[in-house]
Amino acid sequence: MKIELKSKQDSVYKKLCSSASETHSDSELIVPDTLEDILRILCCRWQCRIREKTVSQDAVLVSGEIDITVMYIPETGDGVRVVGTTAAFELSFDAPGADSTSLAVTKLLSLTADAKAVNPRKISVSTNIVMEQSCYKYVDVCWAEPPAEARDKLFFKTQELKCRSIELVSEKTLSIEDELDLPEELHGGDFVKAFSSVRLDGSEVVGTKLIVKGTAEIEALCLVSGMPRTASFSLPFSQLFELPDGCLEPEVSAFAMITGQYFEAFDDKLSADIRAAIQIVCLQERSIRYISDAYSCKKQLGLTRSELRCLTKDEQNSQTRSVRLSYNSDYGAEEILFSSAYTSCAAVGENDVNIPVTADIVYKDREGELRACRVRGKVQFELGSDRSPDEAYVTSVSINASAAGDGINADISVMLAMRYLSYDSVGMISEVEETELDREKTEASLYMCRCTDGDLWSLAKKYGSDVELIKLINEIDGTIDDRLLLIPVI
Numbered sequence: 181m182k183i184e185l186k187s188k189q190d191s192v193y194k195k196l197c198s199s200a201s202e203t204h205s206d207s208e209l210i211v212p213d214t215l216e217d218i219l220r221i222l223c224c225r226w227q228c229r230i231r232e233k234t235v236s237q238d239a240v241l242v243s244g245e246i247d248i249t250v251m252y253i254p255e256t257g258d259g260v261r262v263v264g265t266t267a268a269f270e271l272s273f274d275a276p277g278a279d280s281t282s283l284a285v286t287k288l289l290s291l292t293a294d295a296k297a298v299n300p301r302k303i304s305v306s307t308n309i310v311m312e313q314s315c316y317k318y319v320d321v322c323w324a325e326p327p328a329e330a331r332d333k334l335f336f337k338t339q340e341l342k343c344r345s346i347e348l349v350s351e352k353t354l355s356i357e358d359e360l361d362l363p364e365e366l367h368g369g370d371f372v373k374a375f376s377s378v379r380l381d382g383s384e385v386v387g388t389k390l391i392v393k394g395t396a397e398i399e400a401l402c403l404v405s406g407m408p409r410t411a412s413f414s415l416p417f418s419q420l421f422e423l424p425d426g427c428l429e430p431e432v433s434a435f436a437m438i439t440g441q442y443f444e445a446f447d448d449k450l451s452a453d454i455r456a457a458i459q460i461v462c463l464q465e466r467s468i469r470y471i472s473d474a475y476s477c478k479k480q481l482g483l484t485r486s487e488l489r490c491l492t493k494d495e496q497n498s499q500t501r502s503v504r505l506s507y508n509s510d511y512g513a514e515e516i517l518f519s520s521a522y523t524s525c526a527a528v529g530e531n532d533v534n535i536p537v538t539a540d541i542v543y544k545d546r547e548g549e550l551r552a553c554r555v556r557g558k559v560q561f562e563l564g565s566d567r568s569p570d571e572a573y574v575t576s577v578s579i580n581a582s583a584a585g586d587g588i589n590a591d592i593s594v595m596l597a598m599r600y601l602s603y604d605s606v607g608m609i610s611e612v613e614e615t616e617l618d619r620e621k622t623e624a625s626l627y628m629c630r631c632t633d634g635d636l637w638s639l640a641k642k643y644g645s646d647v648e649l650i651k652l653i654n655e656i657d658g659t660i661d662d663r664l665l666l667i668p669v670i
Contacts, residue, residue, distance in 0.1 A: 181529045183334070183612040184323040185471070185645065193346035196277040198314040198536070200289065201242075204464065207220045209250065209265045209295070209303040216254035216261065217300035222408075222552045223540050224295040225249045225401070225520065227375050228309070230437045230457065230482045234283060235373060240273040240284045240313050241361050248305055249401075250295045251542075253550060259406025260550065261570050262372050267307050282379055283349045285459045287435050287573055290525045292538070297479075301601070310525055312573070316349040323470050324610050333477035333670060335646065336616075337637050341468045341606055343490040347427045348462040349391075354419050356396045358467045362445070367406035370443030378456045379435035379576055381435050385429065390421040390462065395535040396454050400443070403520070407550070408542060410518040413450075419458045430462035432493060433599075436509075437558045463494055471609035477644040477670050484611035493602035498575065502593045505539060505555040506584075512546035512585040521579035525632040526572045533561040533598070539590045541581050569598035599621040634660050 230244040249264045269404040275284070298304050326336040326637060400415040411663050412533040423430065440455035470488075476482055524536040537559055542552045563569070575597045581590045627643050636647045636656075643668050650656070 181614055183614060184207065184327055185612060186327060187322065188325055189320055189322045189355050189488055191318060192320045193316045193349045195346065196282065196315040196317055196589050197275050198312065199275065200312045201271040201272045201273045202308070202310045203269055203271055203307045205269060206304065206306045207265060208298070209239065209263055209305055211263055211301045211303070213376070215263065217464055218297045218303070219253045219255045219257065221295055221297050221303070222251040222253055222260060222550060223542050224293055225373070225375060226291065226293040226307070227377060227441070228288065228291050228438060229441070230439050233286060235278055235280060235282045235284050236273065237279050238274070238276055240275045240278065240315060241270065242273070242311060242313070243268070243270045243285055245269070246291070246293065246307050246309070248293055248295070248307070250305070251304055252297070255300065256420060260403055260408055262403070263303070264373070265305060266505070267305065269307070269309055271309070271311050273313045275313070275432070278315045278317065282315050283351070284313045284315050285435060285439060285461060286311055286313045288437065289573060292524070295476065312331060316346065320654070323397060323468060323608055325469055334411060335475055335640070336471050337473040338469055339472045341464060341470060341490065343468065343492050344431070344463045345466050346461060347430060347464045348421070348460065350421055351457055351459045352419055354417060354456045354458050356417050356456070357414055358415055358450070358452050360450040360452060362400065363446050365406060366400070366402045366409055366411055367448045369402035371402045371450070372403055374398055374400045374441070374443035374450065374452070376438060376441050376454050377422065378438060380434045380436055383432045383434060385423065385600065388423050390423050390430065390432065390460070391402060392419045392421065392432070392460060393417070394436065398452060400450055405410040408517050415452070421460060423462070425596055427462060427464050430464050431495070432556045435459045447565060453538055462534065463491070471606070473641070474612050475641040479614040482613040483609055485607050486610040487605050487607055489603055489605045491601060492604045493600070495600040498595055498597045499558045499561055500593060500595045501561055502591060503557050504591065505557045505590045505604065506587055507541070507553045507555050507590070508587040509551065509553065511549065511551060512586055513543050513588045514546050516581045516583050516588070517542045518542065519579050519581040519590065521577050521590070523574045523577050524595060524611045526574065528568050528572050528595065530568065531563055531631050533563065533569070533596060535559040535594050535596065536562070537577070537592050537594060539579055539581065539592060540541055541588055541590060543583060543588060553588065555590055557592070559592070561596050565600070567600065570601045571599040573597055587642060625669050627669065628664060630668060631660060632662050633663050639665070639667055644669050646670055
């Protein structure tokens with residue numbers, strides 16, 4: 181007959197899968213008739229917007245747009261001209277097990293764009309974007325505990341499993357609006373474009389609320405007397421999430437994606453409206469008491485086992501590394517007008533993580549002419565352990581460029597987030613059934629055997645005894661090493 185166990189159940193999020201996807205696009209930008217021919221391309225800037233994310237059966241689809249702004253020197257050599265275009269993109273991810281009830285968390289791993297003059301009226305634009313998604317689903321987790329009162333001579337071995345469960349996966353849209361004062365050096369200039377990004381700085385729990393804090397970074401580009409000038413702004417923000425019951429000290433992973441932006445300049449002020457999707461994954465440590473084994477001194481037991489795979493360790497750390505890149509100019513470098521830096525996907529090796537970095541810099545040469553250069557390098561992160569991280573991605577990149585007379589020095593700082601995940605598979609007893617077949621009778625009522633490993637449970641199960649009775653007869657108080665024991669048969 182079946183033994184009635186205590187059925188335990190809870191609901192958590194399960195990570196179904198992770199995958200990456202990449203797409204490349206080429207387009208052409210025609211210079212309007214109202215602008216002069218191209219002498220040379222000065223630089224290319226871009227802004228990514230995520231418009232839609234759809235989770236369907238075994239797939240995730242992410243679509244959006246990349247705004248591309250190209251500045252060039254006209255044939256007249258008089259100042260700078262600006263043209264732009266928008267390139268749509270679509271990324272498809274494999275997501276085994278996902279459906280419309282699942283949630284996908286998306287990270288932008290790399291975005292690059294380049295512009296080249298095909299002829300004086302045409303510009304070739306190419307973009308490349310790499311994203312990663314992780315899909316989650318809310319599921320029930322079941323296990324069994326021993327009955328409140330076990331039958332005579334029926335014994336259960338229980339163990340405690342300490343694991344990390346995913347308590348919350350959520351996404352909210354954030355709106356950041358402000359009116360900013362442009363610096364005096366930009367007064368009277370023509371506003372061209374503003375570029376934004378969102379940096380997440382941390383989180384805290386207040387009651388049942390999770391407060392995610394971050395900063396919206398804005399770079400405004402203006403033409404002042406035909407020369408490009410920039411101004412930077414930082415807007416702090418916070419976003420609230422409702423935590424489920426019992427989630428008191430979650431381990432939070434948060435990610436942000438720009439979904440829209442609008443900027444307008446008037447009266448030496450910049451009106452900013454930025455929309456972003458804030459995504460979070462919250463883990464909570466929990467303990468589960470489960471049945472690992474059972475036996476009966478009177479009956480034969482049929483044990484049905486199930487396996488539970490769980491996350492037992494989640495170690496996260498962030499590191500910042502810097503690299504100096506140099507560029508020697510035949511024309512000299514007197515003043516840096518503006519600069520930008522970006523990274524490619526992290527290359528994870530056995531002992532280190534390498535991040536390719538690129539910087540675009542616009543400067544004045546010693547004759548006062550506008551010039552631009554692109555420098556490339558690599559930032560290296562040494563791994564402190566023998567294993568490679570399960571996840572590695574760039575959370576921020578910054579640049580400080582300076583003119584050095586005959587050239588340019590660009591100091592690029594990169595922050596890398598790394599996660600080390602450990603999973604264990606635990607065998608649990610889910611059903612116990614007694615059979616009518618009695619155990620074979622033994623003539624002995626007491627055995628003597630040597631215990632070498634301290635495993636009293638296995639001895640009791642083998643000889644049809646009781647662990648507590650073995651301890652009592654042998655006066656065991658605590659752990660044992662290697663000794664002879666009396667094993668009573670009950």
